[in-house]
Each structure stands twice: as C-alpha cells, then as structure tokens.
Amino acid sequence: MPMFTKLAHKTSTAAKSSGQTAAKTAAAAAAAKGNVTSPAGKHFLDNTRWQKRLQKELMSLLKEPPPGVTVDVDQAHTKLTEWVVHMEGAAGTLYEGEKFQLQFKFSPKYPFDSPEVIFVGENIPIHPHIYSNGHICLSILTEDWSPALSVQAICLSIISMLSSCKEKKRPPDNSYYVKTCSANPKKTKWWYHDDTV
Amino acid sequence: MATAGPSSSSSHSESSNNASGGAEGGEDEAPDNSNFECNICLDTAKDAVISMCGHLFCWPCLHQWLETRPNNQTCPVCKAAISRDKVIPLYGRGSGNQQDPRDKLPPRPPGQRTEPEPQNSFMPGFGFGDGGGFQFHFGIGAFPFGIFTTFNNWGGGAAVPPEMERELPQLLQYILLIMAFFFYWNLFFG
Numbered sequence: 001m002p003m004f005t006k007l008a009h010k011t012s013t014a015a016k017s018s019g020q021t022a023a024k025t026a027a028a029a030a031a032a033k034g035n036v037t038s039p040a041g042k043h044f045l046d047n048t049r050w051q052k053r054l055q056k057e058l059m060s061l062l063k064e065p066p067p068g069v070t071v072d073v074d075q076a077h078t079k080l081t082e083w084v085v086h087m088e089g090a091a092g093t094l095y096e097g098e099k100f101q102l103q104f105k106f107s108p109k110y111p112f113d114s115p116e117v118i119f120v121g122e123n124i125p126i127h128p129h130i131y132s133n134g135h136i137c138l139s140i141l142t143e144d145w146s147p148a149l150s151v152q153a154i155c156l157s158i159i160s161m162l163s164s165c166k167e168k169k170r171p172p173d174n175s176y177y178v179k180t181c182s183a184n185p186k187k188t189k190w191w192y193h194d195d196t197v
Numbered sequence: 198m199a200t201a202g203p204s205s206s207s208s209h210s211e212s213s214n215n216a217s218g219g220a221e222g223g224e225d226e227a228p229d230n231s232n233f234e235c236n237i238c239l240d241t242a243k244d245a246v247i248s249m250c251g252h253l254f255c256w257p258c259l260h261q262w263l264e265t266r267p268n269n270q271t272c273p274v275c276k277a278a279i280s281r282d283k284v285i286p287l288y289g290r291g292s293g294n295q296q297d298p299r300d301k302l303p304p305r306p307p308g309q310r311t312e313p314e315p316q317n318s319f320m321p322g323f324g325f326g327d328g329g330g331f332q333f334h335f336g337i338g339a340f341p342f343g344i345f346t347t348f349n350n351w352g353g354g355a356a357v358p359p360e361m362e363r364e365l366p367q368l369l370q371y372i373l374l375i376m377a378f379f380f381y382w383n384l385f386f387g
C-alpha cells in the first residue's frame with residue numbers, strides 16, 4: 001500500500017500559509033503592471049476565471065519562487081495547463097546538489113480539483129514517500145487539497161518533505177505499486193495513515 | 198463567469214472586474230487590493246462573502262467549492278466547518294443594489310451534477326466519450342469500489358461524488374465489470 005505520514009501533511013500546511021501570502025503579493029504586483037497575458041489563452045479552460053488564476057500563479061512563481069524552484073515559462077506559455085517546475089535539493093539536506101523536475105497538470109476543474117503532480121526526468125528523489133515512477137504520496141495532492149492552495153504551496157510542501165527526510169529509501173511497496181498503478185497518481189486510492197517513518 | 202447584475206457593475210465599471218468577461222492584458226486591481234482577493238480565484242472578490250472564520254471569497258467561487266464536497270463543507274483556507282447559511286455577504290459602498298449574492302447565483306457551469314435523477318447524471322462522469330480516458334487501475338482498494346475511482350474523470354462533465362459511488366445500482370457494477378473484462382481481453386489477446 002502506498003505510504004504517507006502525517007508528518008508530511010503537517011509541514012505542508014505550514015508551507016501553505018507562507019506560500020499563499022507570497023503568491024498574493026506577487027500576483028498583485030504582476031497584475032498591477034498589466035503584463036499578465038497568455039499566448040495560450042484559449043486552451044482547455046473554458047472559464048476565464050481559472051485561466052486568470054493560473055496566469056497569476058505563474059507570474060507569482062516567476063517573481064517570488066520558493067528557494068531552489070524555477071518554472072519553465074516557455075513550456076507553461078505553450079500550454080497553460082501543463083507546467084514543468086525545476087527544483088534543487090536544499091543545502092544541508094540529503095538532496096543537496098541534486099536536481100529534480102516536477103510536472104504539474106491542471107484539469108479543467110482546477111482549482112477545485114487538485115493538479116496532477118509527479119516527478120519526471122532522470123532523477124526521481126529517493127524518498128520514503130516518492131515512488132520510482134515519480135508518484136508522490138502527499139495528502140494535499142488528493143484528499144486534503146483545497147482551492148486556497150497553489151502551485152507555490154505544493155512546491156513548498158514537497159521541498160519540506162524532502163528536507164525533513166532522514167534516510168534515502170523508496171517506499172516499501174515501491175515495486176508492486178509501480179507495476180500496478182495508473183499513470184495518473186490521482187487515480188490511486190492512496191491509503192493515508194499515520195506512519196512513523 | 199460571475200455575473201454581476203448590470204446595476205451593480207455600473208457603479209465601479211472602469212476600475213475592475215469587468216475583465217472577468219474575458220478581457221486579456223490590462224489587469225484590474227491595484228496592489229493594495231490583495232487583502233480583498235478571493236481565496237479561490239485570487240482575483241478581487243466579487244459578490245463577496247465572508248465565512249465565520251473570517252475568510253473572504255467570491256460567492257460564485259465558494260458556492261462551487263461547496264458543491265464539490267457537499268458532505269464535507271470546509272473553509273478552503275483554514276478547514277473550519279462552513280456552510281451556505283453561515284457566510285455573511287459583504288456590501289461595499291459601490292455595490293449598488295444590496296441583493297444578497299447568494300440569491301443571484303450564476304448558473305452552474307455545464308457538466309456539474311444536478312441533484313436528483315441519478316440515472317442520467319452519473320454516466321458522463323466516467324468520461325466515456327471524451328477520448329483517451331478510460332484507464333483502469335486494479336490492485337489498490339476493494340475491487341468494486343476501486344473500479345469506479347479509476348475511470349478517467351477529467352474533462353467529462355459530472356464529477357461523481359463519493360456517496361454516489363457507493364449507491365451505484367448493481368446492474369451498472371456488472372456492466373463495468375464486463376467492460377473491464379473486455380479491456381483486459383484486448384490487452385492480452387487483441
């Protein structure tokens with residue numbers, strides 16, 4: 001069964017509030033300059049409100065990214081509903097010097113529906129809650145998602161999940177899960193439980 | 198999307214929020230307005246309501262969230278219990294007619310589930326028609342339940358809330374099982 005700790009969840013809520021404040025100020029600044037435009041404006045989101053929200057989030061991630069985080073703007077501009085975020089392992093943690101890539105996919109129901117977030121690329125962090133196929137067991141990505149969360153909050157949450165890791169290892173059920181799971185982690189019935197890893 | 202009545206929007210027309218009609222580029226609010234941004238769309242709150250826990254939303258945004266989880270209505274920001282009857286509409290000076298925003302709800306976006314008549318409303322939720330969906334994931338979760346959670350639910354119309362999944366008629370469960378069978382049949386022999 002996929003594993004999850006409440007530890008990861010708690011750090012994530014802490015990250016949430018700071019991320020949100022940052023997102024708001026940055027978004028407001030970006031909006032004030034009047035430069036929030038989208039070349040990809042007419043993609044899947046038929047609802048302009050949510051397009052605007054994604055654009056605001058993109059701007060704020062550009063202006064005030066969490067430490068070690070950069071968003072691939074060209075990619076996001078090509079397709080507003082699919083982002084690639086580069087992440088560096090924080091200094092002083094087990095992942096110092098490592099580089100990772102996160103893929104975000106937003107459904108037409110975003111932000112009421114959580115984005116689909118997985119690690120992609122060569123280097124998938126070795127972590128007790130990250131499967132070797134890039135799936136992440138983190139409750140805010142499924143049942144604890146709230147539309148007040150953001151890409152920024154998710155990034156912060158994942159950073160803190162990595163930073164608090166004491167031992168690099170895969171989840172105990174990694175090989176079974178990777179063989180049987182859907183490509184979309186949101187289709188997994190994650191079994192969240194308290195776990196003392 | 199959020200339709201302000203013509204009278205209410207005219208009073209502060211040039212400053213803001215008409216942009217929600219789809220205008221791109223030149224954006225609305227001033228930096229100091231961020232305290233009055235909706236916690237869901239991150240735009241200046243429109244038809245604003247405030248929860249008992251003090252969090253600000255556009256009514257259309259909050260309504261959509263409450264509809265998403267009818268059995269577990271919590272504040273998106275602080276997870277406090279929240280409900281339609283316990284939010285307070287905010288009327289600023291410029292808000293023209295002081296109609297309760299909860300009464301002038303915009304029509305729900307197409308594809309959202311409407312209350313009764315389960316027979317018609319849950320089928321589109323499985324995303325049969327929307328191309329490329331239709332994935333299975335066995336192995337995790339109890340079998341009959343797991344199967345429903347694995348249909349591609351993106352882009353289709355109705356979301357199927359958890360309580361409906363449990364009430365699906367027996368017949369439909371069998372149909373789905375048979376479809377799963379053919380899916381795997383194709384995988385192995387097709």
Ligand SMILES: [Zn+2]
Nearest residue numbers: 235238255258
């Ligand atoms: Zn809103």
Ligand SMILES: [Zn+2]
Nearest residue numbers: 250252272275
């Ligand atoms: Zn609240």
